[in-house]
Amino acid sequence: MIRIAKRNLTGWATTLAVLFMIIQVACDLYLPTITAELVDRGIMAKNFTYIWRDGGYMLVVAAIGLLAAAGNVYFASTQAMQVGEKLRRQIFHRVLRFSSKEINEFGDSSLITRSTNDIVQIQNVMVQVLRMMLQSPIMLVAACVLAYVREPRLTRVFLVSLPVLAVVVVAVMYFAVPLFKSIQKKTDRINLIFREGLTGVRVIRAFREEQREQDRFKQANADYTQTGIKAFTLVSFLFPVMILILSLTNVGIILVGSRLIAGMTMQVGNLIAFLTYATQIMISFMMLSMIFVFVPRASASAARVNAVLEQPISVDDAPRDEQVKIAPGQPASLRFDHVNFRYQGAEKLALHDLNFAVKAGQTLAIIGGTGSGKSTLVNLIPRLFDIESGRIEVDGQPIEQLSQHDLHEVISITQQKAVLFSGTIRSNLQFGNASASDDELWHALAIAQAADFVKEAGGLDAPVEQDGSNFSGGQRQRLAIARTIIKPASIYIFDDSFSALDFKTDAALRQALQQDQQIQQAVTVIVAQRVSTVADADQILVIDEGEVVGQGTHAELKAENKTYQQIVDSQIQKGDEKRASRTTKD
Numbered sequence: 001m002i003r004i005a006k007r008n009l010t011g012w013a014t015t016l017a018v019l020f021m022i023i024q025v026a027c028d029l030y031l032p033t034i035t036a037e038l039v040d041r042g043i044m045a046k047n048f049t050y051i052w053r054d055g056g057y058m059l060v061v062a063a064i065g066l067l068a069a070a071g072n073v074y075f076a077s078t079q080a081m082q083v084g085e086k087l088r089r090q091i092f093h094r095v096l097r098f099s100s101k102e103i104n105e106f107g108d109s110s111l112i113t114r115s116t117n118d119i120v121q122i123q124n125v126m127v128q129v130l131r132m133m134l135q136s137p138i139m140l141v142a143a144c145v146l147a148y149v150r151e152p153r154l155t156r157v158f159l160v161s162l163p164v165l166a167v168v169v170v171a172v173m174y175f176a177v178p179l180f181k182s183i184q185k186k187t188d189r190i191n192l193i194f195r196e197g198l199t200g201v202r203v204i205r206a207f208r209e210e211q212r213e214q215d216r217f218k219q220a221n222a223d224y225t226q227t228g229i230k231a232f233t234l235v236s237f238l239f240p241v242m243i244l245i246l247s248l249t250n251v252g253i254i255l256v257g258s259r260l261i262a263g264m265t266m267q268v269g270n271l272i273a274f275l276t277y278a279t280q281i282m283i284s285f286m287m288l289s290m291i292f293v294f295v296p297r298a299s300a301s302a303a304r305v306n307a308v309l310e311q312p313i314s315v316d317d318a319p320r321d322e323q324v325k326i327a328p329g330q331p332a333s334l335r336f337d338h339v340n341f342r343y344q345g346a347e348k349l350a351l352h353d354l355n356f357a358v359k360a361g362q363t364l365a366i367i368g369g370t371g372s373g374k375s376t377l378v379n380l381i382p383r384l385f386d387i388e389s390g391r392i393e394v395d396g397q398p399i400e401q402l403s404q405h406d407l408h409e410v411i412s413i414t415q416q417k418a419v420l421f422s423g424t425i426r427s428n429l430q431f432g433n434a435s436a437s438d439d440e441l442w443h444a445l446a447i448a449q450a451a452d453f454v455k456e457a458g459g460l461d462a463p464v465e466q467d468g469s470n471f472s473g474g475q476r477q478r479l480a481i482a483r484t485i486i487k488p489a490s491i492y493i494f495d496d497s498f499s500a501l502d503f504k505t506d507a508a509l510r511q512a513l514q515q516d517q518q519i520q521q522a523v524t525v526i527v528a529q530r531v532s533t534v535a536d537a538d539q540i541l542v543i544d545e546g547e548v549v550g551q552g553t554h555a556e557l558k559a560e561n562k563t564y565q566q567i568v569d570s571q572i573q574k575g576d577e578k579r580a581s582r583t584t585k586d
């Protein structure tokens with residue numbers, strides 16, 4: 001919490017909040033003194049001049065105190081909101097730099113909770129700190145001193161009430177604080193189930209698992225609610241007990257005070273002022289104890305936010321003076337040299353001793369069974385993960401020595417799962433090239449065989465809903481392909497991007513790709529399951545369980561490679577290749 005405060009508090013807002021708080025405290029502490037004078041010199045002596053004068057003072061001091069309190073709330077809240085805004089920005093910025101490793105480590109629901117709920121906790125406690133946490137100790141000490149100065153004999157009552165109050169507060173905190181900490185983890189769980197329910201709603205319905213999911217959510221929700229109820233019941237128990245102790249303290253003060261007044265050793269005004277100080281002391285004590293509830297809770301949130309902000313980035317740029325440059329927009333080659341890769345925590349290598357080289361203008365196709373490592377291989381090129389050993393070179397330079405900005409500048413990739421953003425078709429395509437003209441956008445759509453359905457949908461400004469849910473799977477893939485094509489790059493990667501396309505569209509798309517000038521000069525990497533998709537490539541890698549088991553052209557592999565032959569045979573049996581060659585000729 002302190003680290004967050006140090007990094008994010010702005011001097012002026014905090015100073016103004018504290019300044020207004022001090023004015024408010026001074027006013028609150030001065031009021032009982034005026035009251036005592038009003039009673040003793042005005043009311044008891046029936047002196048109306050004093051009554052009017054002290055009454056007027058009281059009004060002015062109370063009004064200043066009220067304005068100062070408003071000023072304190074305003075600046076404390078402004079400061080807390082600013083801290084929240086900065087933290088959300090920092091988390092978002094950090095998460096965008098995370099590799100899949102870091103995202104998997106936290107889990108996406110937890111990242112969402114941390115950037116929303118946890119930051120709200122920090123904001124709330126920041127307001128309380130700037131209001132109560134500074135005010136309460138000052139008020140407590142000052143009121144104790146003033147009360148003692150006014151009438152030391154009455155302070156004996158506090159010797160009983162304050163220790164009782166302290167015991168009650170410590171006991172409640174002891175049980176409540178762990179509960180508040182566990183509420184945070186339970187919020188993560190609710191978010192996780194809710195998120196899975198939302199993203200998997202169709203699967204849940206198709207498998208008629210609504211009841212099971214509802215039960216799972218109900219259980220997590222009930223668990224969260226029960227913990228919340230327990231924690232707040234404990235805290236709510238504090239208030240009546242504190243009010244009781246406060247009332248008993250006042251009774252004690254009145255009993256002792258009335259004896260002193262009867263013995264003519266104390267004035268009535270003193271008793272009234274003392275009672276006000278006693279109330280201020282007890283209320284400050286109550287506010288301080290509330291802070292002991294909220295601060296540990298916010299500290300747990302602060303630790304969770306700090307964990308994200310301080311998480312080392314596993315895929316990071318080399319120091320600037322060790323970085324090398326490659327010319328963007330120029331043809332570049334791609335080479336894998338004895339590359340090994342293992343997912344974090346996995347026993348087995350996901351990719352083992354990969355060696356291949358692709359020159360500018362050539363197409364590399366990667367084919368292999370499900371889970372053989374095709375996506376893993378292409379994800380290594382833009383450094384979504386870092387390799388364990390070996391070397392990957394783009395244009396002759398090891399990719400670790402390029403800044404990620406430069407590396408991503410020369411690579412354009414369509415991921416296996418087409419991701420679209422809410423907006424319009426234009427805004428989605430311009431992700432690839434912000435300055436692309438309408439003609440260029442339509443050209444890319446035409447290559448991606450998407451122009452017809454985009455025209456039907458209303459053109460470039462047709463809306464795209466969240467996740468592109470108003471388009472079919474194949475249409476989403478074609479839009480993602482168009483976005484990849486529109487970006488000027490030296491390496492184009494299509495990770496199983498043609499799988500949702502029918503044979504005819506697949507063939508037409510590849511033919512159009514081959515005729516595009518920009519793609520003709522670049523390295524093209526195509527991951528596919530169908531032989532028909534890879535047959536025209538300059539080089540085909542056959543991957544099985546993370547190893548290259550065949551490397552060559554379609555004709556070479558068909559003649560010599562057993563695994564490739566099996567793939568071809570299985571697809572011919574299904575009539576795949578025949579259909580594909582027919583549609584290519586059409």
Ligand SMILES: Nc1ncnc2c1ncn2[C@@H]1O[C@H](COP(=O)(O)OP(=O)(O)OP(=O)(O)O)[C@@H](O)[C@H]1O
Nearest residue numbers: 100343350368369370371372373374375376377416
């Ligand atoms: N993030 C990950 N963490 C751990 N293991 C992973 C991860 N992603 C993939 N794997 C494992 O690595 C292996 C290769 O997966 P990959 O996604 O590269 O296969 P693929 O050939 O692209 O499969 P498909 O054709 O089904 O998309 C699989 O065994 C998979 O379980």
